[in-house]
Amino acid sequence: MLVETCDEMLSTKYRLELVDICCRIKSESVVTLDERMWMNKLISHNLQAKELVSSLLCPDFIEDKK
Secondary structure (H helix, E strand, O other): OOOOOOOOOOOHHHHHHHHHHHHHHHOOOOOOHHHHHHHHHHHHHOHHHHHHHHHHHOOOOOOOOO
16 A cells, blocks of 8 residues: 655545544454554654544544654
8 A cells, every 4th residue: 555645635545444444443353464554654644644543543542742
């Protein structure tokens, strides 16, 4: 999976993938290491992705790094 740069809009495909991964994390279902690495790389490079993941998982799973 590729990662978009921070100044690009988050694509529908990436948004749906992130929502799927977050839902599986919340429900304690299987999320592969590759999926977790992809998600972390994406949220570190894309503000929209970070805000989406934060809204779905915070404050339970994501540390706020400032």
